[in-house]
Amino acid sequence: MSTSYSPFRDGPWRHLGDRDVWHSLTVSALAVALTGGLLWVWFVLRTLVLAQRAPLAPATAQTLLLFGKRLAGEAIDADYAARIERVRSLLAGRPYALLLLGGRTGAGLSEAAAALARLREQGLPADANVRCEDASTDTLENLRNARDLLGGAAATPVALVSNRYHLPRCLLLARSLGFDAQIVAAEPRLRWTPALLARIALEASYCLWFDIGRRWARLIGHRRMVDRVT
Structure with a gap:
């Protein structure tokens, strides 16, 4: 059995045989076409605004969710180093509970374990309230598993810590799963580069697909599709 990362086994391409995925993609593409692309432009602008305005510390949350990265x-x-550094700086100021998210995409450490090792190198206190979720391979699975691990605490405010371009998707998914979620940016500010704009466009497309697919599933009463995103 291969233990190396494969996008067809471990990454987003693994969903290509899923009829619900194709259903939601088709509906989302039709919605974009019927609006002459304006729907996608709106999602891009929304993603940019959220990414740019994300704060550097939570307003009220006592639990931090650090998203892993391949x-x-x-x-x-x-x-990923920027995400970990943001958590380290927050923990230096107050004793948040911390949940590290991210499984394995190969034979080595999980993303969560790698973050924990880095935090320990940086002086994480031995009595810090830290748990690892290392059974997931994407953002939605991160949050589903986090909800299970947190139990009743998932109903209290949590802070989602990630890179600015990733936070709009994290927030959309978290709220769909019932989290009382706030966002915290890894970077001090948004850096306007071609690579960043490409990431924003991709993340906006993910958000559009998820949001339109979810709304459509609710509209037609497709229980299975709704259950997968709530």
């Missing part, structure tokens, strides 16, 4: 071997890239 490792290069067992190495943490710059985006």
Whole structure:
């Protein structure tokens, strides 16, 4: 059995055989076409605004959810390092509960375990309230598993910590799953680069697909599709 990462087994392409995915993609594409692309433009602008305005600390949340990011071997890239550093700085100010999210996409460490190792290198207190969720491979699974682990605490405010471009999707999914969620940005500010704009466009497309697919499923009473996103 191969233990290396495969996009067809571990990544988003693994859903291509799922009829509900094709159903929601088709409806979303039709919605974009019928609005002459304006619906997609609105989602891009909304994603940009949320990404730019994301605060650097939670308003009321006592629990931090740190989203993992795919490792290069067992190495943490710059985006993931920024997420971990934001959590470290928050924990230095007050004793938040921390849930590290992210499973394995290969044979090495899970994303959650890699973040925990980095935090310990940076002086994480031995008595810190930290748990790991390392059974997930995407953002929706991150949040579903987090909801299970938190139990009743999932109904209290939680702070979603990630890169600015990723936060709009995190917030949309978290609220769909019933979280009282706030967002916290890893980076001090949004850096306007071609790569960032490409990420914003991709994230806006994810958000459009999820939101329109969910609304359509509710409209037609498709219970299975609704259950998968709530």
